[in-house]
Amino acid sequence: MARTSPLHWLGVTFLLLAAILLLITTISAPVIGDIAILKVTLANSSDLRHSSVTFGSFGHCVLDVAPARTDQDYCYPRSLGYKPADVMGAVDGKLGFLQWR
Secondary structure (H helix, E strand, O other), X not given: OOXXXXXXXXXXXXXXXXXXXXXXXXXXXXXXXXXXXXEEEOOOOOOOOOOEEXXXXXXXXXXXXXXXXXXXXXXXXXXXXXXXXXHHHXXXXXXXXXXXX
C-alpha cells in the first residue's frame, strides 16, 4: 500500500468539512425551522415575543408569531426559487409593486 502525504489528509479533511456544511444548509428551514441561512428579526419584538423570519435552502419559516399565549411557528411548503423580497413584503403587509405568489 502506498504511503500518502499530509497534503492528501488535508484535502480529505476539507472534503469532510464541506460535506458537513452542505448537509447543514440542506436541512435548514423549512425542514428544521431553527436552522437558517438568513434570519430576519421583525420589529414587533417585545419581552414576551421575538418574531423572526428564517430563510433556508428550500423555503422559509415565520417563527414565534402571535397570539402571545401560544408559541407558533409557521413554515411554508418546501419549494425552489422563492423570492425573499416578496416574502418580507407579504409579512410586512406592504406588497407595493411586488406580487405575492
